[in-house]
Amino acid sequence: MGLDNYARMLTEDPHFLSAVRVTLIYVVLSVPLSGAFALLVAVLLNRPMRGIGIYRAAYYLPSLLGGSVAVAILWRQIFGADGLINDVLLYLGIVGPSWISTPEYAIYTLIVLHVWQFGSPMLIFLAGLKQIPAELYDAAAVDGAGRVRTFFRVTLPLLSPILFFNLVLQTVNAFKAFTPAFIISGGTGGPADSTLFYTLFIYQEGFGNFRMGYASALAWMLLLVTAAFTALAFRSARYWVHYAD
Amino acid sequence: MPTSRRWAVHLLVVVGALVMLYPLFWLISSSVKPNDEIFTDPGLVPQTVVTDNYATGWTALGVPFSGFFANSFLIAVAAVAGNVMSCSMAAYAFARLSFRFRRLWFAIMLISIMLPIHVLIVPQYTLFKYLGWVDTFLPLIVPKFLAVDGFFIFLMVQFIRSLPRELDDAARIDGCGPVLVYWRIIVPLSRPALITTAIFTFIWTWDDFFSQLVYLSDVSTYTVPLALRAFLDSSGGSTWGPMLAMAVLSLIPILGFFLIFQRRITEGISTTGLKG
Numbered sequence: 001m002g003l004d005n006y007a008r009m010l011t012e013d014p015h016f017l018s019a020v021r022v023t024l025i026y027v028v029l030s031v032p033l034s035g036a037f038a039l040l041v042a043v044l045l046n047r048p049m050r051g052i053g054i055y056r057a058a059y060y061l062p063s064l065l066g067g068s069v070a071v072a073i074l075w076r077q078i079f080g081a082d083g084l085i086n087d088v089l090l091y092l093g094i095v096g097p098s099w100i101s102t103p104e105y106a107i108y109t110l111i112v113l114h115v116w117q118f119g120s121p122m123l124i125f126l127a128g129l130k131q132i133p134a135e136l137y138d139a140a141a142v143d144g145a146g147r148v149r150t151f152f153r154v155t156l157p158l159l160s161p162i163l164f165f166n167l168v169l170q171t172v173n174a175f176k177a178f179t180p181a182f183i184i185s186g187g188t189g190g191p192a193d194s195t196l197f198y199t200l201f202i203y204q205e206g207f208g209n210f211r212m213g214y215a216s217a218l219a220w221m222l223l224l225v226t227a228a229f230t231a232l233a234f235r236s237a238r239y240w241v242h243y244a245d
Numbered sequence: 246m247p248t249s250r251r252w253a254v255h256l257l258v259v260v261g262a263l264v265m266l267y268p269l270f271w272l273i274s275s276s277v278k279p280n281d282e283i284f285t286d287p288g289l290v291p292q293t294v295v296t297d298n299y300a301t302g303w304t305a306l307g308v309p310f311s312g313f314f315a316n317s318f319l320i321a322v323a324a325v326a327g328n329v330m331s332c333s334m335a336a337y338a339f340a341r342l343s344f345r346f347r348r349l350w351f352a353i354m355l356i357s358i359m360l361p362i363h364v365l366i367v368p369q370y371t372l373f374k375y376l377g378w379v380d381t382f383l384p385l386i387v388p389k390f391l392a393v394d395g396f397f398i399f400l401m402v403q404f405i406r407s408l409p410r411e412l413d414d415a416a417r418i419d420g421c422g423p424v425l426v427y428w429r430i431i432v433p434l435s436r437p438a439l440i441t442t443a444i445f446t447f448i449w450t451w452d453d454f455f456s457q458l459v460y461l462s463d464v465s466t467y468t469v470p471l472a473l474r475a476f477l478d479s480s481g482g483s484t485w486g487p488m489l490a491m492a493v494l495s496l497i498p499i500l501g502f503f504l505i506f507q508r509r510i511t512e513g514i515s516t517t518g519l520k521g
Contacts, residue, residue, distance in 0.1 A: 044258055057507060058262035061269070064503055064510070068452045069470040070492035073477055074272050077283075077485055084271060087287035116265070120514050127515035176361045179454045183474065199363040199455075206367050207459055219364040230359065 005217035016218070018193035019201035025107060026197065027174040027229075030114035035166055038118040042125035043155070056126070063119030071113075072183035076100060079109040079184075100184050103194040110195060113180050121166040128162035129155070157242045164241045168233050175226050178203070198222055276490040283485050295486075299494075302487030305476055308464060310491060313472040318498075320385050320457075320468060321450040327389030328397055328446040329439050335392040336401030337427045341413060351402075358395040366459060373460070384460045385453075389446075397442045404438035405431060441513045444506050448499055469495045 009016045041059055045052065065071055078084040081098035089096040099105045132155065140150045156163075178199040181189065189196030189204065202222065206215030275283045276298055278291040286292070303310050338344070339351055373384040392398060408431070416426050432439070454470045461471060473495060476488050503510060 041258075041261065044254060044261075047254070049255060049258070055258050055262050056511065057503075058266050060511065060514075061503070062265055064448070065269070065496055065499060068496065068499070069454050069473045070272075070495045071268075073473060073488060073492050074268060076477075077275075077489070078268060078271075082284040084268075084287050087285065091287070116268075123511055123514045172359060172361070176363065178363070179470075182454070182458075183477065186478065199361070202363050202366075203455075203459075206370070212367050212371065216367045219367060222361065223364045226359065226361065 005214050008214070009217060009221070015189075015193060015196065015201060019189075019196045019198045022107060022189075022194065022196050023175065023198040026111060026114070026177070027171060030111045031167065031170045031174050033111070034115045034118040035121060035163070035170060037115060038121035038166070039125050039159075039163075041118070042122045042129055043151075045122075046126060046129040056123070059122055060119035063117035066113065066117035067179060069179060069183055072180045075109060075113050075180065076184050101191050103192040106184070106191060106194045110177075110180050110184065114174065114177065121170060124162060124166055125159065128159050132158045160241045161243060164233070164237050168230060171229055171233070172226060175199075175222070175229075272489055273493055276486065276493045278486065280484070280486045283489070298486040298490035301484070302476070302491040302494075305484070305487055305491075306464070306472060306479070308467075310469070310472060310494070312465070313467050313469045314494075316382070316466060317451060317468040317470075320382055321447050323382070323386040324389045324450040325443045325446045327386065328392075328394055329443050331390050331392035332394060332397040332442060333401055333432065333435060333439060334427065335398045336405055337431050339398065340402045340405035341410075341426075341431070342423060354395045354398055357393075358399065362455060366456070370459060379460055380463050380466055382461075382466065385450075385456060394446070397446070400442065401435060401438045404435055408434050437509075440506075441509060444502060444510060445513065448502060451498055 045056060045059070049055070079099035080086075081101070083099075085099065086096035097105065099109050136154050136158070137150065140154050145153060176199065177197060181195045181197040181200050182203070185191075185195045185200075187200075187204075187208075189200050198218070199222075202215050202218045205211050205218060270289050271287075274289045274291055277294045277296060278286070278298075279293060279295050282292060335354075339347065339354070369384070370379070373379055376383075378384050378387075412430050412434070413426050416430050421429060452470070454474075457468050457471055458474070461467060464475070467475065473488070473491060476491060480488060
């Protein structure tokens with residue numbers, strides 16, 4: 001066999017390229033989007049407010065339940081031809097497509113599902129925001145800095161280690177996503193490979209087609225890519241992550 | 246901040262929270278709607294409340310869902326027992342005992358946290374198949390007793406390191422060996438970390454789909470997520486009501502855990518970055 005599996009992967013197998021493309025789109029879009037939502041809501045919730053515990057729980061709950069088969073089934077209904085989204089659109093006079101069975105849209109339903117689960121990075125941001133000393137905000141106010149300026153000059157730099165932590169964690173998690181793509185596409189990664197997550201592709205090759213050797217080769221590639229992404233994140237950290245001490 | 250602005254922020258937070266929860270409310274409300282209403286009414290209040298969905302769903306696969314729930318519970322409880330026991334022992338060793346290549350093993354353990362299960366599954370499956378364990382719960386349970394969840398080991402190492410060493414020394418002077426120090430000092434003092442480990446092991450095992458999908462193919466061994474998937478495949482999407490009803494039931498244990506341990510769960514995530 002030798003390196004045949006690798007040669008096949010890189011030169012002959014169109015599904016491999018689809019899987020890489022789909023996974024990269026998913027990671028590159030869903031990680032920054034969920035991070036942005038997490039930070040935004042954390043900043044909004046980081047103030048004294050009546051009922052804060054309930055709001056925090058409400059924003060967090062989707063991330064506790066979101067990885068389950070049950071929610072994936074729910075998503076399949078919501079974005080289906082007669083699903084919730086299209087029911088709402090119908091009120092506005094728009095006839096929507098079946099989002100999950102249109103190749104151009106299917107991946108975005110999964111990205112929305114990922115972004116919906118921004119609750120756990122939000123909690124981490126919230127814990128980080130509470131660590132920032134109030135004196136720094138007072139000092140910024142004395143110096144006449146506005147809200148936007150204070151956010152970019154005080155909050156963001158002091159939060160950068162947490163931002164980095166969330167980035168690495170979320171990226172690794174996004175690469176590992178499997179259940180939603182499996183359930184929403186019925187295990188096929190379709191339509192037209194548009195939801196063929198790399199993990200799903202490994203599963204199909206190993207346990208659908210019983211090509212264990214090929215699946216192992218695919219798994220090695222996943223490991224290399226995740227390691228490369230993590231290494232890249234750590235490399236870039238020295239330019240933008242600011243440690244207080 | 247001016248009052249009007251504070252109200253605006255508050256309103257934004259409330260509306261956002263409702264949007265976030267809407268799919269979940271809609272799931273619950275649809276589970277008591279007749280099938281045709283699910284597809285036409287985006288609202289939350291059912292025009293007619295039916296409970297048939299639950300009765301139909303419970304037996305839809307020929308075997309009642311009680312068996313699937315029992316399987317899921319068995320696996321989750323065994324995984325909790327395994328993780329709490331083995332991860333705390335491994336963590337004790339890393340935090341307190343000195344042995345050869347400790348730093349190296351620790352580094353390997355940390356790297357294993359980053360390793361996706363999808364990378365390991367092929368060799369793991371081959372091994373368990375060779376042992377004749379496929380289609381039993383053993384591949385899902387036995388590894389938990391061998392401290393394979395690096396995340397929890399790391400969590401507990403951090404916790405044990407924060408305990409005063411003097412207590413170990415005092416126990417040692419009183420004649421305790423390493424095992425008794427672990428049992429009498431470390432375990433009782435690590436209770437918060439042990440409870441966090443137990444909660445998250447339960448939730449993750451309950452929600453796990455990938456490894457159950459790989460190892461369990463006989464209906465009698467199906468867990469709740471596998472049963473839901475089989476339901477989806479067999480109905481082809483025509484019986485949404487009963488399916489959504491079973492989806493609701495499958496989420497109840499996690500919701501229950503969340504209600505009881507809400508503070509511990511949110512603190513666990515804030516301080517360690519555990520993915521909920």
